[in-house]
Amino acid sequence: MQMRSRLSLVLFLATSAVAATFAAQPTAVNPKLKNPAALTEHAPATYRARVDTSQGVFVIEAHREWAPLAADRFYNLVKNGFYNDARFFRVLSGFMAQFGLNGDPDVQRAWTNAGLPDEPTKQSNLRGFVSFARESSPNSRYTMVFINYKDNSYLDSEGFPPFGQVVAGLDVVDKLYGGYGRTNVPDQHRITSEGNAYLSAEYPKLDYIRRATIESQPRAR
DSSP, X not given: OHHHHHHHHHHHHHHHHHHHHHHHSOOOOOGGGGOGGGOOOOOOSEXXXXXXXXXXXXEEEEETTTOHHXXXXXXXXXXXXXXTTOBOOEEETTTEEEEOOOSSHHHHHHTTTOOBOOOOOOSOOOTTEEEEOOOSSTTOBSSOEEEEXXXXXXXXXXXXXXXXXXXXXXXXXXXXXXXXXXXXOOOHHHHHHHTHHHHHHHOTTOOBEEEEEEEOOOOOO
């Protein structure tokens, strides 16, 4: 009986060690995500991105003719898993929902200087339309995206050309957690330097993207 007990204990410890080793392994990161120069594929003329979130699924239909550079960038980021596990870190009721900072600081830092050249606005920032966020400086769009909650057409002349539109699940977008409001928005610099560790600790109620994938092209209507 003692030998069996010792054998069981040895097997238990060995199994636990193996489990601990696997648990300690970080989630694999697509190496392309750390090299923006590798993600320059031209997107189809029209494509759909399926965004599976903690509130449900919504679908963005992108049109390359609206804003080619933005549509290409979004296509490459989604296709290579950039937005997986990203938080909706700026959700402002009656304005917009913003996401697009990667939860891994090493990945996000690689995109800091990968700004897109500005391009003309051909569509309007109406409810459900999707645009890349930018800073006040020229050519400063890179990975952050926002979805308009209402008619924000005044943004059209400020360098925010829509490249897509939510065509399914806009009610899901409406349900994204916005309880932190306008006065307690997460610090974007800390998101860049600390990633999801910072957001999970200080903004645990934020909704997030489980997985974003490129869907098939829409059927002709």
